[in-house]
Amino acid sequence: MVHIHSVETTGVVLLTMVLSPARRVPGNLLPNGSFEAGRYGWYVHSQCCRGSRMRIEKAGAEHGRYCATVTRTSRAGTTFLMHEFINLEKDKDYTFSAWLRSDSEAMPVSLKLYCFDANVTGKWQEGKQDVTVTREWKRYHLKWRTPAARMDMYLPRIDLESPGVLYVDGAQIESPEL
Numbered sequence: 001m002v003h004i005h006s007v008e009t010t011g012v013v014l015l016t017m018v019l020s021p022a023r024r025v026p027g028n029l030l031p032n033g034s035f036e037a038g039r040y041g042w043y044v045h046s047q048c049c050r051g052s053r054m055r056i057e058k059a060g061a062e063h064g065r066y067c068a069t070v071t072r073t074s075r076a077g078t079t080f081l082m083h084e085f086i087n088l089e090k091d092k093d094y095t096f097s098a099w100l101r102s103d104s105e106a107m108p109v110s111l112k113l114y115c116f117d118a119n120v121t122g123k124w125q126e127g128k129q130d131v132t133v134t135r136e137w138k139r140y141h142l143k144w145r146t147p148a149a150r151m152d153m154y155l156p157r158i159d160l161e162s163p164g165v166l167y168v169d170g171a172q173i174e175s176p177e178l
Contacts, residue, residue: 048077063170
């Protein structure tokens with residue numbers, strides 16, 4: 001399936017074309033939340049953590065056939081798993097959730113939804129939920145009422161707050177209002 005979007009901002013038209021092998025699960029606004037289409041839509045950002053990485057694993061998935069593992073190798077810097085920007089409506093309640101487990105008994109992790117402030121260029125706003133992930137699969141949630149965002153685009157991400165391996169599966173964004 002091919003999606004073509006055009007957005008006009010300050011007289012410049014931006015065109016993006018997305019080839020989308022991943023389908024959304026009914027009720028889930030986040031494509032490829034269970035990594036069935038591999039890395040499609042997902043990226044790892046790592047600053048000052050040489051060797052941090054993301055892998056798609058078949059063994060041990062909680063939801064579907066695959067899960068992702070994200071490895072943070074150092075206490076210095078940051079490492080987070082993020083999905084590409086998705087379109088959400090302002091002033092609506094959303095829940096971002098995912099099945100998570102770690103290779104340790106107490107890994108600090110943050111679920112976040114980011115957006116650029118609609119009225120102030122370059123200013124971020126975020127919804128954040130800090131959790132402690134254990135070795136057992138568990139679904140963690142962030143509930144957030146979306147503020148006005150530039151182009152109604154929001155960025156879901158999962159931050160690893162310490163070194164270790166985080167397993168991620170069944171990520172989703174849903175709204176009871178839709």
